[in-house]
Amino acid sequence: MPFPVESHELSFEQDIKPLFRTKDRAAMLTRFDLFDHADVAEHADAILGSLLSGRMPCDGAWPEADLEKLQRWIDMGKPA
Template identity: 50%
Template sequence: MFDLWSHAGVGAHAEAILARLRAGTMPCDGPWPADRVDAFARWVDEGMPE
Protein backbone atom coordinates (compact mmCIF):
# COMPACT_ATOMS: atom_id res chain seq x y z
CA MET A 1 0.00 0.00 0.00
CA PHE A 2 1.13 3.54 -0.65
CA ASP A 3 -0.09 7.10 -0.19
CA LEU A 4 -1.74 8.59 -3.28
CA TRP A 5 -1.12 12.04 -1.76
CA SER A 6 2.63 11.38 -1.80
CA HIS A 7 4.60 12.36 -4.92
CA ALA A 8 7.21 9.71 -4.07
CA GLY A 9 4.56 7.04 -3.54
CA VAL A 10 2.74 7.76 -6.77
CA GLY A 11 6.03 8.05 -8.67
CA ALA A 12 7.20 4.68 -7.38
CA HIS A 13 3.99 3.05 -8.64
CA ALA A 14 3.31 5.27 -11.66
CA GLU A 15 3.43 2.53 -14.31
CA ALA A 16 1.02 0.30 -12.36
CA ILE A 17 -1.28 3.25 -11.69
CA LEU A 18 -1.25 4.19 -15.37
CA ALA A 19 -2.09 0.62 -16.38
CA ARG A 20 -5.06 0.61 -14.01
CA LEU A 21 -6.21 4.05 -15.18
CA ARG A 22 -6.10 2.85 -18.78
CA ALA A 23 -7.99 -0.33 -17.86
CA GLY A 24 -10.65 1.75 -16.07
CA THR A 25 -10.17 -0.10 -12.77
CA MET A 26 -8.82 2.92 -10.93
CA PRO A 27 -9.98 5.05 -9.21
CA CYS A 28 -12.54 3.05 -7.27
CA ASP A 29 -15.33 5.60 -7.84
CA GLY A 30 -15.23 5.23 -11.64
CA PRO A 31 -12.86 5.53 -14.55
CA TRP A 32 -11.22 8.81 -15.48
CA PRO A 33 -12.02 10.47 -18.78
CA ALA A 34 -9.41 9.86 -21.50
CA ASP A 35 -7.99 13.40 -21.26
CA ARG A 36 -7.13 12.92 -17.57
CA VAL A 37 -5.52 9.54 -18.25
CA ASP A 38 -3.53 11.16 -21.06
CA ALA A 39 -2.42 13.95 -18.71
CA PHE A 40 -1.19 11.38 -16.16
CA ALA A 41 0.63 9.50 -18.93
CA ARG A 42 2.35 12.73 -20.03
CA TRP A 43 3.39 13.41 -16.44
CA VAL A 44 4.96 9.94 -16.26
CA ASP A 45 6.64 10.38 -19.68
CA GLU A 46 8.06 13.75 -18.60
CA GLY A 47 9.81 12.23 -15.59
CA MET A 48 7.08 12.94 -13.02
CA PRO A 49 8.01 16.56 -12.21
CA GLU A 50 6.78 17.98 -8.92
Protein backbone atom coordinates in the same frame (compact mmCIF):
# COMPACT_ATOMS: atom_id res chain seq x y z
CA MET B 1 -9.04 16.69 -31.74
CA PRO B 2 -11.47 15.45 -29.03
CA PHE B 3 -9.90 17.46 -26.20
CA PRO B 4 -7.26 20.18 -25.94
CA VAL B 5 -3.78 18.77 -25.52
CA GLU B 6 -1.84 20.98 -23.14
CA SER B 7 1.79 21.48 -23.98
CA HIS B 8 3.04 23.25 -20.86
CA GLU B 9 5.29 21.57 -18.31
CA LEU B 10 3.41 19.52 -15.77
CA SER B 11 4.19 19.24 -12.06
CA PHE B 12 2.97 16.74 -9.50
CA GLU B 13 1.76 19.42 -7.10
CA GLN B 14 -0.08 21.55 -9.66
CA ASP B 15 -1.35 19.03 -12.19
CA ILE B 16 -1.29 15.44 -10.93
CA LYS B 17 -2.11 15.53 -7.23
CA PRO B 18 -5.43 17.37 -7.87
CA LEU B 19 -6.56 14.43 -10.06
CA PHE B 20 -6.77 12.24 -6.96
CA ARG B 21 -9.70 12.62 -4.57
CA THR B 22 -9.43 12.36 -0.79
CA LYS B 23 -11.41 9.10 -1.03
CA ASP B 24 -8.93 7.69 -3.59
CA ARG B 25 -6.08 8.45 -1.25
CA ALA B 26 -7.90 6.92 1.72
CA ALA B 27 -8.82 3.75 -0.24
CA MET B 28 -5.25 3.15 -1.40
CA LEU B 29 -3.25 4.35 1.61
CA THR B 30 -2.33 0.79 2.67
CA ARG B 31 -0.41 0.38 -0.65
CA PHE B 32 0.77 3.94 -1.48
CA ASP B 33 -0.06 7.58 -0.80
CA LEU B 34 -1.65 9.21 -3.86
CA PHE B 35 -0.96 12.68 -2.39
CA ASP B 36 2.78 11.96 -2.14
CA HIS B 37 5.05 12.65 -5.10
CA ALA B 38 7.61 9.96 -4.28
CA ASP B 39 4.96 7.26 -3.82
CA VAL B 40 3.09 8.10 -7.03
CA ALA B 41 6.38 8.25 -8.95
CA GLU B 42 7.47 4.86 -7.60
CA HIS B 43 4.13 3.17 -8.38
CA ALA B 44 3.38 5.15 -11.56
CA ASP B 45 3.25 2.12 -13.87
CA ALA B 46 0.78 0.23 -11.65
CA ILE B 47 -1.28 3.39 -11.11
CA LEU B 48 -1.50 4.26 -14.82
CA GLY B 49 -2.19 0.62 -15.73
CA SER B 50 -5.08 0.37 -13.28
CA LEU B 51 -6.58 3.63 -14.57
CA LEU B 52 -6.18 2.73 -18.26
CA SER B 53 -7.80 -0.68 -17.76
CA GLY B 54 -10.69 0.96 -15.89
CA ARG B 55 -10.12 -1.22 -12.78
CA MET B 56 -9.44 1.92 -10.78
CA PRO B 57 -10.95 4.00 -9.30
CA CYS B 58 -13.47 1.43 -8.07
CA ASP B 59 -16.39 3.81 -8.77
CA GLY B 60 -15.87 5.01 -12.37
CA ALA B 61 -13.19 5.49 -15.01
CA TRP B 62 -11.18 8.68 -15.48
CA PRO B 63 -11.88 11.02 -18.42
CA GLU B 64 -9.46 10.58 -21.31
CA ALA B 65 -7.97 14.05 -20.80
CA ASP B 66 -6.91 13.13 -17.25
CA LEU B 67 -5.38 9.83 -18.41
CA GLU B 68 -3.49 11.76 -21.08
CA LYS B 69 -2.22 14.24 -18.48
CA LEU B 70 -0.90 11.47 -16.22
CA GLN B 71 0.74 9.73 -19.18
CA ARG B 72 2.46 12.96 -20.25
CA TRP B 73 3.67 13.60 -16.70
CA ILE B 74 5.24 10.12 -16.64
CA ASP B 75 6.81 10.70 -20.09
CA MET B 76 8.29 13.99 -18.75
CA GLY B 77 10.12 12.08 -16.01
CA LYS B 78 7.52 12.55 -13.24
CA PRO B 79 8.60 16.06 -12.10
CA ALA B 80 7.63 17.22 -8.61
